[in-house]
Amino acid sequence: MLPLLRSSRRSAYHALMTNALDRIAPIVIVGGGLVGSSLALALDRAGIECLLVEAAAPRPAGAQAETRNLALARATVNGLRTIGLWSFLAASAQPITRIRVSRAGAFGSVQLDAAEAGVDALGWTVPARVLGDVLEKALKAASHVHRMPEARLVGMGADPAGYALSLETSAGSRDVRAGLLVGADGTNSSVRAMLGIQAHVHDYRQSLIVGEVRCARQLGGGASERFTAAGPVALLPLPEFRAGLVLGVATEHVGQVMALDDRDFLAYAQARLGWQAGRLVASGARQAWPIRRVLSSALTAPRAVLVGNAAQTVHPVAAQGFNLGLRDALTLAELLVRSNDLGAAALLDAYASRRADDRVGVLRMTHALATLACGSGFSGLQSLALMAMDGLPLVRRRLLRHGMGWRGMPPRAVLEALP
Numbered sequence: 382m383l384p385l386l387r388s389s390r391r392s393a394y395h396a397l398m399t400n401a402l403d404r405i406a407p408i409v410i411v412g413g414g415l416v417g418s419s420l421a422l423a424l425d426r427a428g429i430e431c432l433l434v435e436a437a438a439p440r441p442a443g444a445q446a447e448t449r450n451l452a453l454a455r456a457t458v459n460g461l462r463t464i465g466l467w468s469f470l471a472a473s474a475q476p477i478t479r480i481r482v483s484r485a486g487a488f489g490s491v492q493l494d495a496a497e498a499g500v501d502a503l504g505w506t507v508p509a510r511v512l513g514d515v516l517e518k519a520l521k522a523a524s525h526v527h528r529m530p531e532a533r534l535v536g537m538g539a540d541p542a543g544y545a546l547s548l549e550t551s552a553g554s555r556d557v558r559a560g561l562l563v564g565a566d567g568t569n570s571s572v573r574a575m576l577g578i579q580a581h582v583h584d585y586r587q588s589l590i591v592g593e594v595r596c597a598r599q600l601g602g603g604a605s606e607r608f609t610a611a612g613p614v615a616l617l618p619l620p621e622f623r624a625g626l627v628l629g630v631a632t633e634h635v636g637q638v639m640a641l642d643d644r645d646f647l648a649y650a651q652a653r654l655g656w657q658a659g660r661l662v663a664s665g666a667r668q669a670w671p672i673r674r675v676l677s678s679a680l681t682a683p684r685a686v687l688v689g690n691a692a693q694t695v696h697p698v699a700a701q702g703f704n705l706g707l708r709d710a711l712t713l714a715e716l717l718v719r720s721n722d723l724g725a726a727a728l729l730d731a732y733a734s735r736r737a738d739d740r741v742g743v744l745r746m747t748h749a750l751a752t753l754a755c756g757s758g759f760s761g762l763q764s765l766a767l768m769a770m771d772g773l774p775l776v777r778r779r780l781l782r783h784g785m786g787w788r789g790m791p792p793r794a795v796l797e798a799l800p
């Protein structure tokens with residue numbers, strides 16, 4: 382059994398972590414993306430040591446490559462506040478006070494309002510690049526997170542006490558032992574594959590083109606999502622006249638749309654989006670992301686656990702992936718803080734059971750919306766369903782609650798006293 386390391390043993394442990402070639406770590410997180418980094422920082426705040434292994438080199442601050450804007454649910458912002466990150470993000474974030482979901486050429490729509498829920502915002506839009514920079518800065522300052530950048534997991538062996546991990550690093554091969562192995566290594570998780578956990582894959586045959594646009598008028602807090610025959614289109618409000626554009630395009634047409642010059646791209650986006658949010662006047666850099674749903678058949682194995690996209694990669698149509706992944710990370714951190722044996726079967730069972738309702742609920746909802754958004758037919762019945770959702774107070778309350786990120790049994794770090 383690998384006991385929890387607390388401060389009295391920290392300096393000896395730190396020396397071991399930094400000097401030895403054959404390293405021993407109670408918790409090894411493989412994957413330092415948005416979810417793995419957030420988990421490491423949540424553990425750091427609780428004084429729990431971990432080793433964060435990441436295949437990529439740290440991204441220089443302000444690097445422009447990432448063009449996504451993330452819609453963060455209210456619960457997520459609470460979670461980021463709890464782990465000390467929100468004060469660094471708030472200046473770049475735009476509150477979302479209204480969300481409108483509609484369908485091109487069909488009647489019926491749903492509009493959700495923060496005022497109706499008695500809150501100042503349903504969520505916030507934050508550029509993914511800014512969140513990445515803030516995480517990187519916080520990791521540099523963290524005293525209990527030991528990092529191995531440019532280190533890729535390439536093999537592992539299991540024994541009753543944990544795992545022997547083989548890493549390929551820029552300085553050669555390294556071996557590391559883990560008492561608890563956390564797979565936070567994304568959609569194509571090596572941890573999941575090496576643990577022998579199956580992945581169920583569904584290809585939506587669609588890509589999302591994402592980037593920033595400038596609008597003729599400010600969106601205020603208004604976010605919109607429109608289902609069109611060619612896929613979903615969303616506009617996320619950003620400060621001033623800026624907005625994050627998300628444009629679904631069938632895989633076979635992505636190359637063509639990406640090759641359009643800015644003027645033609647804006648005209649194409651405008652035709653898909655309609656005029657509800659006004660005129661689009663300028664477009665920035667864009668990227669295309671192929672979209673697949675990848676579901677892990679289990680969330681845990683002996684002394685191992687999956688979080689974030691490694692556990693489930695969902696269609697971004699409802700902006701749920703990071704929101705869900707952060708709830709994975711914060712639930713795991715909460716259970717680890719209370720445990721004396723970090724890899725205990727009871728802890729892993731509690732994690733799987735605490736995450737079940739939230740996971741299933743988000744998976745069902747995103748898949749239903751994605752199927753609707755990818756399909757060409759939108760029947761009168763579906764229009765009526767949208768109208769019914771808009772008109773029924775109980776359904777609206779549920780939509781608001783779920784939209785703000787409260788499902789199942791959320792981690793304590795995201796809770797607040799709602800009016």
Ligand SMILES: Cc1cc2nc3c(=O)[nH]c(=O)nc-3n(C[C@H](O)[C@H](O)[C@H](O)COP(=O)(O)OP(=O)(O)OC[C@H]3O[C@@H](n4cnc5c(N)ncnc54)[C@H](O)[C@@H]3O)c2cc1C
Pocket residue numbers: 411412413414415416417418434435436437449450451452453532533534535565566567568570571572589591670688689690691697700701702703704705706
């Ligand atoms: C177009 C688009 C828009 C989106 N919009 C939203 C949104 O508005 N709101 C929202 O909540 N979510 C959104 N998402 C989803 C969100 O981006 C993801 O759910 C989230 O980034 C997943 O984070 P992760 O850390 O689990 O995985 P990743 O970000 O994939 O990180 C995995 C990390 O593991 C590392 N790694 C992989 N293999 C190894 C290995 N063998 N050894 C070591 N390291 C390894 C990788 O280098 C990577 O850094 C969107 C997604 C897309 C594609």
